[in-house]
Amino acid sequence: MVAASGVPVAMPRGRSLWDDAFESLRRNRAAMFAVALMAAVVVLVLAGPWLSPYTLDSTDWERISAAPSLSTAHWFGTDDVGRDLFVRTLHGGRISLLVGLAATSVSLLIGIAWGATAGYAGGRIDQLMMRVVDVLYAMPFMFFVILLMVFFGRNIFLIFVAVGAINWLDMARIVRGQTLSLKKKEFVEAARAGGVSPVNIVRRHIVPNLLGVVVVYVTLTIPQVILVESFLSFLGLGVQEPMTSWGALVNDGAQVMETAPWALIFPATFLALTLFCFNFIGDGLRDALDPRDRRSGA
């Protein structure tokens, strides 16, 4: 035996399903364009504010509601108190993307743990855990948010909590459904016959196999969360001044739409572009991870 005698053998790395999926994603032009565009937006949002001579809350008293202009370095114009919209739009982007990522991560962690546990345990535990989800579903979301705001005041973290607390419910249901079908698979039975503990079965065999569906769902959840935050900000329940988000900027811009259209156009364009990108990436991922598309190997 070559291996037993200690002679090192070259062991070529195999192609995992993820490798396959990424290659097929790379061939999807729409998705790759969306990835590139998204990357550009992220870089701009992170680095952009330094390019401008203005800061988030500095007011330029000479130019109130000024139109975009290269010479004044107000590239996106100013709002009705003379703050630079370029800086504010990019700062707003940071908040919007942060809310999207943070709230989605919260829902991802709780949702996967909850759903996989319920699905794998089955029986009474499953019933109990899913009834909890049903009860939480029944709570009116806006009422819940307003209640939080009234009790704890307006705070960015409350938005993460509120949105995450609602979104994990969907995730838990999706993950539970996947788990139910996965746990009947023969490789899970083989693992049980091999004495693998339930925790390790969920960790090693169930979760990696449902990540495909989860990833697709995440790319659709992030824009949804951004929209929810925008909606809250639009209602005046979102971030607090001087901080801002795309939703809050769109709200402000909508009120001066006739006199200063740039105050609406720029944040709205960024918001729309981001949503567009996430949806295209999600679509591409769904195609790339679709198991029907994959050769069966037989």
Next chain:
Amino acid sequence: MTVPQPASLLAVDSLSVTYRSERATVQAVDALSFALQAGETLGIVGESGSGKTQTALALMGLLPATAAVSGHARFGGHDLLALSEHELNTLRGQALSMIFQDPMTALNPHLTIGRQMARVLERHQQLSRRAALTQAAQMLDRVRVPEARARLQQYPHEMSGGMRQRIMIATALLCRPQLLIADEPTTALDVTVQAQILLLMRELQQELGTAILLITHDMGVVAANCDRVLVMRSGGQQETGPVDAVFANPQDGYTRELLAAVPRLDAEQPRRLAVVGRTAGGVASVPDYQPADQVVLQVSDLQVRFAAGRTGWFGPRRWLRAVDGVSFSLRSGETLGVVGESGCGKSTLARAVLQLLTGYRGQVLLLGENLGDLARAEMTARRRDLQVIFQDPLASLNPRMTVGDIVAEPLQTFQPQLSRTQRLTRVQALLEKVGLQPEHVNRYPHEFSGGQCQRIGIARALISGPQLIICDEPVSALDVSVQAQVINLLMDLQQEMGLSLIFIAHDLAVVRHISHRVLVMYLGRVAEIAPRDALYKAPRHPYTRALISAVPIPDPQLERVRTRTLLAGDVPSPLNPPSGCAFRTRCPLADARCAAERPVLRTVGESEVACHHADALALA
């Protein structure tokens, strides 16, 4: 005789089917030519991927748009491959029909049987609905569907698989087609039902004079049903001729190997199966491995039932008795074959023995220890001796794990003290043993073929050094040649390591080949347990007898003189099993006692049989 006559019904000339994609070009069918006379049956046989189904679909004009088809197929003055969709539609269902492998997916679940059948006649013969339904009922009578009139009102899901396939055949024959293409028509059915359907097709062919193109992977089915045979491999013709000539004296090497790779029910002594493409000619005999006397597994009165809803809202809960009082024992180094038709509880039995389902009744003693009494941690430790191999080779491997991790996983539980390199060494040694390359550890399951995946599954089962391996249909998803390799491997490993095997299968020839003793199950109960030779030479239970007689043997001359004891009807629902003897509804010997009294297992000769008439049958 093999020269195509000018008046042949179907003349296929250099048919090619090609799939082109960005990455590769696949030649599914490669310049295939054959002819079919009126009223004749031509069998197309080959392993998966040989292009047999592609040929059928091309003739029917059913290939997807991505397929490029070339060549000619002359049929009644038309070239099937050159016809427009509209012209094809007037031929299809009228002069040319097809039946598919899976009768469930081939019937529309939202329409009644009558509606689906009447539509064919309304379309092709412009009959009124009423006249069409009358004809449909007559055709159902012809394919021996009982209560044909009432069936017309039913939906496909209300019928059994065998009944659905009869309806498919009736629908295909409604317009008296000249040519019927049957693509694996009995592969999804149990052997006893397969025998019924094949007999029916032969009878109808004689009555109606239909030519049949029978596509199958089963050499036995070809031998029993075809006039001529065409052997396909990777899209091309390997050999063709009358069945007698091809089976008695195959000219082509591949045909010879294919025939040698099939375990035969009528073989004198089980011999080592030839492996296609490896051993040419030299077929070693199997040294019959003798089991030791130590009892490894003792199962007594095992019962498994599943809750199946209630009758009405407040009615009593109904129970499905999947396994209903099964007892057997297994000695060290012995192979016990478990056979029975689908739904007889074979797999449930396996899962109960493996302790993968809880809440069974009865005892499972492994090396004298009752597994049901063990605490969870003790059971986990015990699993080391008790492993399993599954039917679907790809589904039994986690697609996200590398082969090395998959095979090593049981080691992490049973020998957690091993270091990573020690584990790797063990895994690589074992991969080599099951015929894979040790450097494959970092690859993923989908990079392997079905047979290789099954070897990986075997390696995983072996790594903990078990006493007993339960093989749940380990070869039924594999092609004949790969099946032969896997069976040989299992037998070699058993001999080398003294393993005990429970080998579950529905293929009686495979079970005969590998087993020392055989257990026949029917509706969750044991019909008969006997040493292999006793069971196959002198079956004591009428069900065993019918099962064995239903298996087609790859020898056309033998098939012609064989008399079959055909069973009537289908397996009853385990939700509502017959009283007394479960088999009595299909048994030719059934009498009043069988309905009243449940037979117990008793010893008759070398066998243990659960039948009131076993003595009479032994004399007959």
